[in-house]
Amino acid sequence: MTAKTGDILSIENITKSFSGVKVLSDISFGIRSGEIMGLIGENGAGKSTLIKIISGIYQPDSGSLKLDGKETAIPDYITAKSLGIAIVPQEFNLINTLTVFENIFLGNEIRRRPGLLDKQKMRELSAKQLEDLKMPVRVNQLVSSLSVAEKQMVEISKALMLHARLLVMDEPTTTLTSREVETLFTLMRDLKSQGVTIIFVSHKLNEVKTICDRITVLRDGNLISVDEAASVNEEDIARKMIGRKDFAKIFPEKLPREAGTEVLDVNGLVVKGLFDGLSFSLRRGEVLGFAGLVGSGRTELAESVMGLRPVQGGTISVNGKTVHIKKPADALRYKLGYLSEDRQGKGIVQGFNLPQNVTLISLKEYLKWVLIDKKAETDKTAEYVRAFKIRAASDKMQLRFLSGGNQQKVYLSRWLDTGPEILILDEPTRGIDVNAKHEIYEFIHQLAERGISCLVISSELEEVIGLCSRVYVMREGKIAGCLEGNHINGEEIMFHATGIKGST
Ligand SMILES: Nc1ncnc2c1ncn2[C@@H]1O[C@H](COP(=O)(O)OP(=O)(O)OP(=O)(O)O)[C@@H](O)[C@H]1O
Ligand SMILES: [Mg+2]
Known part of the structure; x- marks a missing residue:
């Protein structure tokens, strides 16, 4: 040529x-x-x-x-x-x-x-x-x-x-x-x-x-x-x-929102310089969205709930009981999981292979006395590889050699493997291709059907609109609005996110 x-x-x-x-x-x-x-x-x-x-x-x-x-x-x-x-x-x-x-x-x-x-x-x-x-x-x-x-x-x-x-x-x-x-x-x-x-x-x-x-x-x-x-x-x-003609519908059918009991209730949360009495709740089996502009405080809110930031006031209740979450290990004990938006900085371990990354937090489930049951670890990883079509030449590959989107899928698998009851997903489909997004959305809905509550933080309007049955919109560290049903649309979300009418 x-x-x-x-x-x-x-x-x-x-x-x-x-x-x-x-x-x-x-x-x-x-x-x-x-x-x-x-x-x-x-x-x-x-x-x-x-x-x-x-x-x-x-x-x-x-x-x-x-x-x-x-x-x-x-x-x-x-x-x-x-x-x-x-x-x-x-x-x-x-x-x-x-x-x-x-x-x-x-x-x-x-x-x-x-x-x-x-x-x-x-x-x-x-x-x-x-x-x-x-x-x-x-x-x-x-x-x-x-x-x-x-x-x-x-x-x-x-x-x-x-x-x-x-x-x-x-x-x-x-x-x-x-x-x-x-x-x-x-x-x-x-x-x-x-x-x-x-x-x-x-x-x-x-x-x-x-x-x-x-x-x-x-x-x-x-x-x-x-x-x-x-x-x-x-x-x-x-x-x-x-490479195929048939092209799966991207978003699964939304579940009819059942008023399940509240599994997470955050009331009057105070974090210096960020939140001055912020409240929200999450119900059992709900896919709850958090929309807002970058810098509106969504990630900081998730981090505060997960014990990653010192909290000065307010209460957090899990299943109706007030809990004290001072560090991430406390959150884990209450079966809270948090997929960070910062996959590279706070997520995957570059030098670990696939099974090591998947079982990083759930490792105790794989212990046979003091040894790791490698076969169980490998089998479980293979399940995630299949479910999310993770592309890696072998599961012995270090994560650094996987493509960005495939790293994200491994990171998501890790959190699913902790068996959470409440899962906070911060930009879960970041870097995921259009086709694979569908699998992740389906999976989130399956989790919800099994009674797991998902809180999805997303900057993609389409994603919160297509996926969530209720959406909180944050602006400058405050909840500016909570939308349900037909109100979950681009115009209303952007109105609450910016305070400006007709802003999409
Ligand atoms: N240094 C490396 N050693 C081994 N395999 C590698 C290396 N770099 C990339 N690969 C493999 O090459 C393939 C293509 O990866 P690449 O990062 O180019 O994909 P991509 O199109 O950018 O995907 P994404 O949308 O997920 O970023 C992947 O299967 C990946 O695992
Ligand atoms: Mg790439």
Whole structure:
């Protein structure tokens, strides 16, 4: 294949295997200069692997890359940078013990003269960049204190600061709400008008359709199609991704809301600087939603209930009895589970394999006297692998080698394995492809049918609307509204989330 004129990058016959398993086979397509190219495919299809090859993190087994028509080796990330390629990686690459501006300029520091950093300048530029992204983060803050959405914006700022010609973004919107996505899109359109080329990965097909000029679909490491975005609809793309005509309905039927007894009752919760007397309740077998903008306090609320933050006042009752939850182990004792939104930071253990990750909390169930019953552990893991179609070459694989979406599925399995009665799921389908989402939604409904109460925090409007039978909307640390039945719609949720009428 020869590169077309007008292509900034031409991917030619790229093949890549890991331990004998082919992950990309003979991929060839071109990226036009100045376009936004969408790259989509199911979890494990090979998107991140291809992106890592383009940005020098991985080397292909065969095939080549042509930049501006010239065959170019990209042996490492530094070379990619010098060639004008910047990447927003799927898994954050930030250093927690450094500040926001230090992270943004890490490896790209501005100096007044050799050896002397121009911190003032770096602070100013970082602040300006974050302001453009409408992210109210202080540049002197430590990255460890940021929410995942804020970390995402720091990662985006870091890439933008390189003023690259080719910007590669691997799922930059998974942690953002629709408003923040809009801001990011405005910025991407600006960059495009300045001639920057962008490769954009997302599982949200509406986003891909909205922002991209063309869309490339990968399936099982094969190139399926490259289409003009205007010529395909979301269903067409989904079909190409899955490779089947029949396309399961995404959301299961909502359960008729039965007024089960209250299993969790939070009354007058006070957490300094966050909540000043917040109350809500969760009923048996209910799928309860928590909607709101990023920063509205939903994650902090979950963390407070789970004993991850000191609580100054109010009561928490489980099954009618007041309980004192001072640490996560207390919450576990009352059969509360919490899937954190921060899979990477607070969830999976990168160096552990699948069974070790699944049974991390429920391990005592697998003990035979003092030994771990490995067979029981492996069998149980295989059940989750089947239920969620977790894609891994073997269950002995360390989690770090699984694709992002597959890591999320393993993390979810861990919580299911604790046998919770109350399960708080913070952005449970983050990074999960459209098809696999369906399985997770079905599963949440099955849990509810078995009497397990699920509290789902989600920034995807569609998800809370399709999944939950009752929805609390938070705004600035307060419950702004509680919606049921037909009132669970985008308009009413956004009204409570923002306080502005007609805001969707
Ligand atoms: N370093 C590695 N060693 C072994 N296998 C790997 C490695 N990196 C990726 N893989 C495997 O390659 C396949 C493709 O992974 P990749 O991360 O490219 O998927 P993806 O399309 O980005 O999926 P997702 O939407 O879940 O992020 C997966 O099966 C994954 O386990
Ligand atoms: Mg990926």
